[in-house]
Amino acid sequence: MNVQSASQENIARLAKLIKGIKMALLTSVAADGSLHSRPMATLDRDFDGTLWFFTSAGGRTADEVEEHRQVNVSYAMPEKQHYVSVSGTASLVRDREKITELWNPLFKAWFPRGQEDPDLALLRVDVEQAEYWDAAASSLVPLVQRSGLTGE
């Protein structure tokens, strides 16, 4: 199997594991080194190597990731003992075309002013590693590694 197809297969496996999970937890590192998590609504689109979330450009999440770009995104389905840990690099994206492409009116629940809200931004997470929790073995099993995903 060549690097390209291994990478595609890893992406497809992760896409399948997180599909349909509506909320993720994003953990970031604050300026004082403490770790903080908050729920993030997931987008109803297939994972292709990059995760996207809507966020407030002036909010604390944006501040924290601009200071310290390494983040964790967790997906949980406790009723199935199903957990996925994703490690990546976050960046804030204010591109209005991308916002329009990814916007869904359902997000008005979090951003009542809608996609025209000047404070609305995207959080882009470039995935570097992903693991799933093997409940039987009580351990994290690598699913995606940087080399597998990017072919580096």
Next chain:
Amino acid sequence: MNVQSASQENIARLAKLIKGIKMALLTSVAADGSLHSRPMATLDRDFDGTLWFFTSAGGRTADEVEEHRQVNVSYAMPEKQHYVSVSGTASLVRDREKITELWNPLFKAWFPRGQEDPDLALLRVDVEQAEYWDAAASSLVPLVQRSGLTGE
């Protein structure tokens, strides 16, 4: 209100928010700076300022927290839009008396060799900050700050 009673009140509020949540997510920082999360079974005891979890002394979680002590512990009840983020300092505790005190036979699901397992250890998290997610405001609200918890 004096510092001591403010501290006790903060602890009681956090205790109430996380009571009954059976699994938490622990996020730690690996040597390469990437953030990783995994589920941890919670103990059926009231929070008193310190969180305790059983872990494997030889496992990756123990390795990561010994290298980098700052961790996040998240508690989620998605069906109620209820999320709590706890920031603290983790340490590995191998004290057999403490293990006996906190052991519950239910933990055999994760540690089949039981409390005599020489690899069984405790992960102690001294809580420094805690926040809950205010769904209406889409923001984290401080619940416990270092000063409130310890009176520093």
